Amino acid sequence: MNRLFFALFFILSGFGISDVHALLFAQVPAFPDAKGHGTAARGGRGGRVLYVNTLADSVPGAESCTATRCTLRAAVETPGPRIILFKVAGVIDVTSRLDVSQPYMTIAGQSAPGSGITVRAKSGMAFFFKGDVHDVVIRFLRIRGNGGQNSGGNLAVTVGSGYNIVFDHCSFSWKNDTITSIYRYPDSYSWARDIRDITFQRCMIYEGETGSGVKGETGLSFNGIVDKNGIPQWYEVERISLHHNLWANMSHRLPMVHAKNAEIINNVMYNFNQDVVSNKTKTALDVIGNFFKTGPLASDSVILGRKWGREISHEFRTNISQAGLPDAYQVIGLSTVDGTRGPSLYVAGNIGPSNPDGRLDNWVMTSPYKHDDTSVFGAGLLQSVEYDSVGGMPRRVNGVDLRRFTRLPQGPFPVAPESASAAYNSIVVSGDVGASARIDEAGRWVNARDEHDQRVLSDTVNRTGPGSIEGIHSRQTATITVVAGTPWVDADSDGMADIWEVANGLSPGNPSDGNIDSDGDGYTNVEEFLNGSQPTGLSAPTAPQGLRVVIP
Ligand SMILES: [Ca+2]
Ligand SMILES: [Ca+2]
């Protein structure tokens, strides 16, 4: 049947490749464990296989990938569906940002030998999504800065445009101010688009700082951020899923969300010192089953006692206004933006300093950030705020309930929340997070975690880690140990190792069998190899759960 479809592929020459793509493959999540908004991403399914075979950022004369010479930069810039694999391990130092503007891309970091791939941007940004980009899957990749205070540069990743984008088992660290960002740029940028359907799952985000040197400002976030041009473009960021990630060793914004809506489910937030999760303006946010654990940056009592004016910090800070922004952003529950309701917060199942055994109504974990000064809101806009009798939390703003009791609408592959304790065990104890594993030539998941991700996991278990911004700086300049390993033999360059092909009845001398879906489960044979599953028999994939720490 699949061969018939492939015959049709060539017969239907009038079709664009994306049309044929849609015909060929049933809708399945990007890979079997992909959950949340964005996971309908097809990535490079059915496309070319490109092997990155050098750690060089660029090679003169190799702006396009050939069979023998391909940089990560050239692979990312290649148009059309593509699955990017690696024959090398180590650090790719990028001297300028990698623009991701071509749709249908998978970066399979788990294909790299040894200790895997680290993309390092010593200054500036590493990856920048812009233009008509969509259906991108990035797995098992480390993206870091390097250099300490004021020199680490901003942003490992900025999604400045796009939809159907999944980051899975990635590790982001050592950047200033904001490590990972979802940021809707103004329309004055020709490549700016609305942003929707993004998942970050099983990623590590750690050890960032603002560069200002001010302790307490070592912030980091996922921002769907506001543009100060009078148009609420943050409102054009929606359906963001952040689940089973580990944020660690940063003061605040783990994460901050500034978007139309987002969900934060089953993450671990470790070693912060002020408001941890925060939302802004009209964001509708679900915060479910997360585990908040203090470390050296602040004790539980500091978290629960810190005050600035009327602001009290807890696990979640909900903003009912934002100082210093145009009035349009500050109006809650009014119709001056688009007529829809104001911000809302759904909280359930979280464990943290103000709810240590998880038994309390999660509303006690919230604190308001509010301005009731008419010079901030604009005269007459803030008509009324009704506060809870206990805790001072606003319950209704301008007559609209701030608290919501049902989850936000879900996409085709929703996250099924588990308990906060189960999430902690899965992420921290079992260590199923970050660029932790690779696929070997037999299609098995094996350990590939590096010493820095391991150190942060150990911090989280043992309540260790930096207790000051200087401590974070010292970590940002750390050396990255590389284990080169040996790439698997793939004689026909179809992305599947010879040994695995033979073991699974495929031909190591025929490159056309990689893009066939032999068992009709929606995943091509090369995807099955990269997912740790088998190409026949509808077998369950061997997910990397339970892998621990070891550097190969
Ligand atoms: Ca092969
Ligand atoms: Ca083959």
Ligand SMILES: [Ca+2]
């Ligand atoms: Ca299949």
